[in-house]
Amino acid sequence: MKFSINKIFKKPEKFSIPMNTGVYTTKFVMHGSSTITFISHELDGDWQFMGDEPVGNYQETGMLVSLEELIKKDNSITQVADLPIGYQATRKAKNEDWSIEKIEYSEDEMKEFGFYCVSCGLYHKDLPMAYESDGPEQYFQIPESQREMRSDITQDTYVLDEKSFFIKGQIRIPVSDSKDDFAWNVWIEITEDDFTREQEQWLEENRFLSEPYSGTLDTQLTCYPNTIGLNVKIRTQQVGIIPIVELEESNHPLSLEQEIGINKERVTDFAKKLVYGHG
Numbered sequence: 001m002k003f004s005i006n007k008i009f010k011k012p013e014k015f016s017i018p019m020n021t022g023v024y025t026t027k028f029v030m031h032g033s034s035t036i037t038f039i040s041h042e043l044d045g046d047w048q049f050m051g052d053e054p055v056g057n058y059q060e061t062g063m064l065v066s067l068e069e070l071i072k073k074d075n076s077i078t079q080v081a082d083l084p085i086g087y088q089a090t091r092k093a094k095n096e097d098w099s100i101e102k103i104e105y106s107e108d109e110m111k112e113f114g115f116y117c118v119s120c121g122l123y124h125k126d127l128p129m130a131y132e133s134d135g136p137e138q139y140f141q142i143p144e145s146q147r148e149m150r151s152d153i154t155q156d157t158y159v160l161d162e163k164s165f166f167i168k169g170q171i172r173i174p175v176s177d178s179k180d181d182f183a184w185n186v187w188i189e190i191t192e193d194d195f196t197r198e199q200e201q202w203l204e205e206n207r208f209l210s211e212p213y214s215g216t217l218d219t220q221l222t223c224y225p226n227t228i229g230l231n232v233k234i235r236t237q238q239v240g241i242i243p244i245v246e247l248e249e250s251n252h253p254l255s256l257e258q259e260i261g262i263n264k265e266r267v268t269d270f271a272k273k274l275v276y277g278h279g
Contacts, residue, residue: 019068136187165195169245174261186219
């Protein structure tokens with residue numbers, strides 16, 4: 001769904017990118033009298049500054065110039081220096097306010113762009129094949145002022161009020177047109193006995209030979225109907241490898257997708273919602 005916000009800028013802003021960064025524009029803007037009426041900050045980080053003229057053959061009319069050159073040509077573009085990635089700004093004339101809206105990309109365009117990694121801050125060409133929750137749902141239900149007092153949380157385990165026990169596991173889903181599985185790294189509530197057993201065998205070489213145990217999912221995956229409380233089996237893996245989570249058979253879409261798999265378009269849907277905020 002598109003939405004727009006009109007902004008009134010009182011003073012120029014500074015771009016976060018270096019002034020010698022290459023940006024895309026046209027000969028009409030740089031060597032003609034064309035006013036910049038369209039600016040886009042693409043998902044791959046590129047900036048485009050265009051006028052109203054049809055670009056036609058970009059090989060002939062397009063230009064790659066430094067941001068500094070463009071600002072010297074039209075300083076008013078600094079008014080949208082804070083334009084987020086995946087958004088565009090338009091105006092009808094130089095003395096009018098900019099209108100900001102999210103760019104609606106097609107499925108093919110989304111696949112071309114790839115994604116920015118929230119962990120490393122770098123651009124990656126491939127779509128993400130895994131997502132991770134920072135903690136169980138019950139952790140986020142606790143008021144922030146009480147979390148430290150009531151919680152004992154690590155990268156892999158969580159204990160709430162010394163009576164509720166959780167472990168992180170991975171739901172793997174086969175992807176028909178990819179050599180790699182897709183994965184949700186989620187939190188599972190388990191019994192105190194099973195939690196103690198996991199802790200005792202944490203560094204044991206043969207821990208993967210132990211019997212699977214039961215738990216309930218305590219991560220809400222927003223790409224599905226309610227996932228809290230789904231019954232699962234947890235299979236301990238070799239030391240250093242996250243436990244595998246298998247959903248018990250049901251008609252829930254998550255269970256069905258783990259059983260029959262998904263395709264790359266479904267992975268793209270996840271990225272549109274979780275990475276880019278589309279849909």
